[in-house]
Amino acid sequence: MLEVKDLTFRYPDTETTWRFTFQVDHGQCIALNGPSGSGKSTLLNLLAGFLTPESGSIHWEGRLLNELPPWDRPVTSLFQEHNLFEHLDVQTNIGLGMHPGLKLSAEQKQAISRGLASVGIAGFESRMPGDLSGGQRQRVALLRALLRDQPILLLDEPLTGLDAEARTQLRSLLLRHKAAGKVLVLASHDAEDRKILADKQLNL
Amino acid sequence: MRQSPFGATQAPFSHPGWQIGPGLLIAASLLALTIAGVAALLWQAHLPEVSELWQNRYLSNVIQFTVWQATLSTLLSLALGLVIALALVRQPRFPGRNLLLRMMELSLVLPTIVAVSGLVGVFGRHGWLTSVIEHWTTVRWNLYGLNGIVLAHVFFNAPLAGRILLQALESVPAPRRRVASQLGLTGWWLWRTLDWPAVRRVLPGIAALVFTLCFTSFAIVMTLGGGPASTTLEVAIYQSLRFEFDFGRAALLAIVQLAICGAIWLLMVRRGLSANLSAQRSFSESILRPDSQGITRFRDIVLLLCFTLFLLLPLAAILFRGLPGLVTVAVDGGNPLADLGHATLRSFAIALPAGAFSVLSALLVLALAGRGGSHLARLSSVATAVPLMVPPIVLGTGLFLLLRPSLGHSSQGLVLVALINGLMALPFVTQLLKGPLTGLDQATAQQADQLGLLGWYRWRWLHWPRLKRPLALAMAYGTGLSLGDFGVIALFGTPGQPTVPVLLYQQLGSYRLELAAGTALWLVTLLLLVFAAFNLPGYRRKQRRHQPDALKTLAEARHA
Numbered sequence: 219m220l221e222v223k224d225l226t227f228r229y230p231d232t233e234t235t236w237r238f239t240f241q242v243d244h245g246q247c248i249a250l251n252g253p254s255g256s257g258k259s260t261l262l263n264l265l266a267g268f269l270t271p272e273s274g275s276i277h278w279e280g281r282l283l284n285e286l287p288p289w290d291r292p293v294t295s296l297f298q299e300h301n302l303f304e305h306l307d308v309q310t311n312i313g314l315g316m317h318p319g320l321k322l323s324a325e326q327k328q329a330i331s332r333g334l335a336s337v338g339i340a341g342f343e344s345r346m347p348g349d350l351s352g353g354q355r356q357r358v359a360l361l362r363a364l365l366r367d368q369p370i371l372l373l374d375e376p377l378t379g380l381d382a383e384a385r386t387q388l389r390s391l392l393l394r395h396k397a398a399g400k401v402l403v404l405a406s407h408d409a410e411d412r413k414i415l416a417d418k419q420l421n422l
Numbered sequence: 423m424r425q426s427p428f429g430a431t432q433a434p435f436s437h438p439g440w441q442i443g444p445g446l447l448i449a450a451s452l453l454a455l456t457i458a459g460v461a462a463l464l465w466q467a468h469l470p471e472v473s474e475l476w477q478n479r480y481l482s483n484v485i486q487f488t489v490w491q492a493t494l495s496t497l498l499s500l501a502l503g504l505v506i507a508l509a510l511v512r513q514p515r516f517p518g519r520n521l522l523l524r525m526m527e528l529s530l531v532l533p534t535i536v537a538v539s540g541l542v543g544v545f546g547r548h549g550w551l552t553s554v555i556e557h558w559t560t561v562r563w564n565l566y567g568l569n570g571i572v573l574a575h576v577f578f579n580a581p582l583a584g585r586i587l588l589q590a591l592e593s594v595p596a597p598r599r600r601v602a603s604q605l606g607l608t609g610w611w612l613w614r615t616l617d618w619p620a621v622r623r624v625l626p627g628i629a630a631l632v633f634t635l636c637f638t639s640f641a642i643v644m645t646l647g648g649g650p651a652s653t654t655l656e657v658a659i660y661q662s663l664r665f666e667f668d669f670g671r672a673a674l675l676a677i678v679q680l681a682i683c684g685a686i687w688l689l690m691v692r693r694g695l696s697a698n699l700s701a702q703r704s705f706s707e708s709i710l711r712p713d714s715q716g717i718t719r720f721r722d723i724v725l726l727l728c729f730t731l732f733l734l735l736p737l738a739a740i741l742f743r744g745l746p747g748l749v750t751v752a753v754d755g756g757n758p759l760a761d762l763g764h765a766t767l768r769s770f771a772i773a774l775p776a777g778a779f780s781v782l783s784a785l786l787v788l789a790l791a792g793r794g795g796s797h798l799a800r801l802s803s804v805a806t807a808v809p810l811m812v813p814p815i816v817l818g819t820g821l822f823l824l825l826r827p828s829l830g831h832s833s834q835g836l837v838l839v840a841l842i843n844g845l846m847a848l849p850f851v852t853q854l855l856k857g858p859l860t861g862l863d864q865a866t867a868q869q870a871d872q873l874g875l876l877g878w879y880r881w882r883w884l885h886w887p888r889l890k891r892p893l894a895l896a897m898a899y900g901t902g903l904s905l906g907d908f909g910v911i912a913l914f915g916t917p918g919q920p921t922v923p924v925l926l927y928q929q930l931g932s933y934r935l936e937l938a939a940g941t942a943l944w945l946v947t948l949l950l951l952v953f954a955a956f957n958l959p960g961y962r963r964k965q966r967r968h969q970p971d972a973l974k975t976l977a978e979a980r981h982a
Contacts, residue, residue: 266872267871268868268871288871288872289871289874289876291872293872297865300865300869301869303869303870303883305887305888306883306887310883314875314883315873318432318433318883319878320883366873
């Protein structure tokens, strides 16, 4: 279970202090509701370890995450854009999620090829991100998140700007991910995304 | 290899100590070396009375002339650089634009002593242009003295200033340029709203850089000075050390030079004006300016053509005058060929380690800045700017005095030359590597952090692909600057074992002009070979694979 308790944060030189408390179980998705500037991305960055809270706690399976750096946390982030390293090809981008030194077994390489086929971009291993459409890039990023196999997926407007077909396909991938027992924390302005994916809502 | 609490693999060398330790060591060593050199000046030499500076007519003249020629050279270089940059901005489709930009780059890496021989070929007593002018007009002019020194400084520094100013002018956001175009702003108002705000940011930094380069100029004054009336501090220090053996006077003059250059650069570092002095190739959108048509267009084109000729003619002179000499040396063989061969090997024995030292030092010190924290960033900034504050002759003098008792073998002197040459290249090499190494955007950095791309893996997957070409270019610059050095080597080298620039100087001094022209051309050829050797492999790779635009970086080179 992911448990966030009295987590507070304030940007330097500002008055507003954010405060967050919620819990999410395995196989659940929590949607963060609120207008722009209400703290959705701030919360995701706190969970990922990109920001340091003033007080409060983040626990995963009873273990305190606050002091852990981003690379030691059991999370993977998926943003609206800039999810891929532009100078590395698709296979390397995905492979780095499985091993940061890209020391991949033959089985892992096959998993990448199978994964690409399963998201509709078979044979794209050697393509560069700049050669892909927005939907294809998000599929690559999501595939990396799935193969990285971390239990918590942080989603910051992951489907914004995609066409209808790409949205449908990515939603079904996320649902499969959730069904496999992963925790999803979703920040999205899109009511339909929240309705389809979320099990609970957190109003900010 | 360590494992994270949730089983993720952790990278080799990912401990923060690996990122801070080596950089800290290098930065501290650079500062310690500089402080030791300066301290040696103060302690080992018996300083004469400070009042000698204004009571001794020769010394006061040297100081006044140094400041005067540097001020004049700076003002003229900035004025010409600005005029050329504005003309290039107004005329983005000028047919010779690319050639001119290339020439502006080349003049910066050209060894000073070689460029001087080219300038003599054009503007000297029997130079091409002088002959034409004297044939058609009553104007008589002498290249030697203030004329030649300022002309050579403008030849080197106007392109440097022009390129940085052009970059600044082209960095004006496209929407603002579109608005100015739509409103039809011209003249004063266009300058006031568009050009001046862009230029004023970089102008103090360029002025400081150009002033320091002219103030500490050595080879130009040595070859074009023409006598004691045109002696600068740097040359006076050299003469005190090499001919008069008056270490006290050398130390006093070195301290004056250090005080002036140090004060300028400390002010620049404190006010953050030294940042972004490297010119980068711009790919900005071309927007038609209201002031780019009619008579202005004609005037700009004439101006750009004249400037192209100003840069091109000395290079052509080097080629045409040097070719017969070089062919003669190659065909006749014998001593001249052997001398040239030995000098070439000696030059590379100094230049390659110097280049490697500057690149490695720059990488490690920049990694220190990348760790964040204002103290480390400031230490990194000061350590790499130190060679600009402390001119080579000052540092060389200090180290010379410090190591004099133990400098027994000439090869030890050459090691010192390589070390100081590497140090001198450091500010420019740092400028080349700074952007690609520290310019990771936040999204990429966060993504890499989350994936555990740290230490060796971060270098392998994020930095190396971005740094390959800048590293090769930096190595070429570091090596090239040392290859063309005729400052430090003049102090530590022995006449019997010359490098190529020293050989050239010796040939010029003994009026073996055909040989000298051949040696000058050979030095340029070596320089081009160095740039080709370091950059061609990277260029081919780039064509095979996509590379980010951030790699398209150029920097300037210090001319010794």
